[in-house]
Amino acid sequence: MSTTLAGLHAGDTLVVGQCAGEPTFLTAEVARSRDRITGATVYRGMSLSHTLTSRHADHLRFLSTGALGTNSELFKDGVLDLLPVPVSQIPVLWRTGRMPVDAVLVQASPAQPDGTCSLGVNADYLPAAIETGAIVIAQINDQMPVTKGDTRIRPERFAASVVYSQELVEFPDALPSARDREVATHVAGLVHDGATIQVGVGGLGTAICESLTNHRDLGIHTGLLTDSLVGLVRRGVVTNSRKPIDQGLVVTPVVMGSRETYVWADHNAELSVRRVEYTNGIRTLAQIAGFTAINFALEVDLYGQVNSEYAGDRYIGAIGGLPDFGRGAVEAEGGRSIIAMRAASSDGTRSRVVPRLGGPVVTAPRSDVDFVVTEHGVADLRAASVADRARRLIAIAAPQFRSELEYLARSM
Missing domain, CATH: 3.40.1080.20 (Acetyl-CoA hydrolase/transferase C-terminal domain)
Known part of the structure; x- marks a missing residue:
């Protein structure tokens, strides 16, 4: 396992940013190192990547609130557990301890003049997961947009980070009939x-x-x-x-x-x-x-x-x-x-x-x-x-x- 993921353990629950905010460098590393964290649960909202696939279910459990994006492939193969709740309820489950959170994997911008990094395109459920006290592992991407709102996080909060520049996954609008x-x-x-x-x-x-x-x-x-x-x-x-x-x-x-x-x-x-x-x-x-x-x-x-x-x-x-x-x-x-x-x-x-x-x-x-x-x-x-x-x-x-x-x- 890479030193970036050294803080992960067997049976941990990992919360991963969704859509273009998914830290695909880190999720690819999770896939490669899965035998070292066997039994770990990976929670993602909508995924647009193929870094975690059905063949990785030999050591990992996948959990989501829906079969959207590439999660549909996991569900079709019978390896995605569905959590039947509106997205607004997920933070409540973490905050009350009904669902554990051991690690949060995020993609963030480099530190800005105010000393904070930005989660950019994806706040969503991440602030609530981070506030549980779980360790935070970051992929620092200089192509992540810097936004305001609930996206700011101080780099001292990262238990580990890796600098990896890549274009964000695109999801253009579907053409209407x-x-x-x-x-x-x-x-x-x-x-x-x-x-x-x-x-x-x-x-x-x-x-x-x-x-x-x-x-x-x-x-x-x-x-x-x-x-x-x-x-x-x-x-x-x-x-x-x-x-x-x-x-x-x-x-x-x-x-x-x-x-x-x-x-x-x-x-x-x-x-x-x-x-x-x-x-x-x-x-x-x-x-x-x-x-x-x-x-x-x-x-x-x-x-x-x-x-x-x-x-x-x-x-x-x-x-x-x-x-x-x-x-x-x-x-x-x-x-x-x-x-x-x-x-x-x-x-x-x-x-x-x-x-x-x-x-x-x-x-x-x-x-x-x-x-x-x-x-x-x-x-x-x-x-x-x-x-x-x-x-x-x-x-x-x-x-x-x-x-x-x-x-x-x-x-x-």
């Missing part, structure tokens, strides 16, 4: 000028951001800052001027996009990268009048319950921040919780508006959904009875499934 753009047009009509928005990731998220280009004075308080959202800042659509808190600031726990976005983030006084307890906390979100949460679903049933995790019997998603942002939008004055999706599967053979959720889980309860949007329109579920919900949701289902849904709704 024609149906995504149709859905996005309806979503845009629900977003008021001056609203503070949170937008999910994927082709539909890209399309929604494109559909908002004629809006004015939007704010951003989101779970993952993407190229498309940064594009709204660059175009002047987002000014953050009407936010009741964090005025003038784009707020996010994670930045993930192209190199251009990482350059934009570096030393940007209008960006605040915060810990997930703040960004996803209900008390925070409830203070944001007009907070508009825009999230996506794999299916919605006629009660308004949301599944964003299972496609049939395959687990492909995560709980993520959807329950946090949906509840926060409902609590905020003038807030809106929007669920957007295509009305049917890509081949048109399966409705995504269903009588009852087909999977074993409910990602978001019906009480935290204000609107459901497909390419066929908007179902306003506010103050809607069970019967009204069913009628409104059937109206935005794909036409070829409406008769069957109407028949099945009679037994509800």
